[in-house]
Amino acid sequence: MTTPEYSPGLEGVIATETSVSYLDVDIEQILVRGYDLIELAQNLCYTDVAYLVIYGELPTPSQAKAFCDRLVAEAEVPDELYQLFEMMPKSTVAMDALRTGLSFLAGYENPELLHDNSHEANLEKGIKLLAQTPTLVVNSYRALNDMPIVRPNPDLPYMENFLYMVRGERPDAESLDAFDRIHICYIEHEMPNSTFAARVIASTLSDMYGAMVGAVASLKGPLHGGANEAAIEFLMDINGEGGPTHAEDYTMGKLERRERIMGFGHRVYMRKYDPRARFLMDYIPKLAERIPQGQDLSSIYSTVENVMYREKGLYPNTDYPIGLLYYLLGIPIPLYTPIFLASRTAGNVAHVLEQHDDNRLFRPRVIYSGGRGLKPPASPISP
């Protein structure tokens, strides 16, 4: 089915067919392999949902155990990668370090497997990447900030090990529960820019690692994954400038200067509420009790949300509550987008699998607005 049409930013344009996920905006539902993502987040753990996203069905208990054991067993990365991170300029952005780490890992891959885009080979590489990405995410950040490396702990399951590496100590149950549910909300979301980037790259028969590197470069952008960091920084700016009583004026000032407030608006949800934001905001009051400025930040959060709806008719997207929740969990702000990427690795693996299983090169056309029939100068163009 081809309908040549043009829409800036491909707004509303169907890019591909997929069985991985779908945003049913009218009923504010995110379908992942036929299941409601919020119900999955309420009832399952991240690794079970990652299995569903990648394999297309929920795991049996024995499949779930084997999958989790594999993620633990393959979490370590070559020593040279830690050295690479430690050699990087300290000004390197965490997402750029992550991108470099993924490219470096490709060099360690068995060359035959690296260039084998069969379903089995892509599964092999994809699960290895899902296992190793938390180690890359945390230790690239630690190295750039002169913090001690924390290697994956083989005695801890996937998500507990992730938060253990972030904190350098085992997490409490409440933190781990919230961290896991947030991670599920980030796992897969139909065809965002970074997923599309991964599929466009995979469609040239470039490999799984190359597709993941492209997704990282896309997700880094403040209009996309980078919004969770900008969102909490905005709340903290308000808190630093005068606290909750200042929230209305500060927000209005930004809007009057026609500046964007990160964490609001969405290309697909537009005037609808992101179901992930609606689900996750309920975790704020409890976690706000954990830090001194938690209540003030929570109050500012609500005021900004009210102003954005009243003035712009915009609702929060998932990055707005997640930025505050990660802060309340004590996660360093530069880690927010890399953690988002780690979660979305499961979704991106599923999309690269699907692309390579039934590939068609992405190669769109253009509406040309340049000149026609121009004559070059008789003599070489003067310097």
Ligand code: SDX
């Ligand atoms: C993610 O695609 C996905 O699914 C992504 C994601 C995922 O799970 O992968 O959901 C994750 O990336 C969520 C989005 C995170 N980004 C932000 O929070 C950045 C701030 N939001 C925006 O810049 C914007 O809403 C986008 C980029 C998300 C969507 O942009 P669109 O669809 O191109 O809409 P637009 O820029 O044309 O804006 C439409 C109107 C404009 O008003 P007018 O100029 O017509 O008067 O809404 C306004 C915009 O100015 N607007 C905002 C705004 N977002 C839109 N005004 C103030 N603050 C904002 N955040």
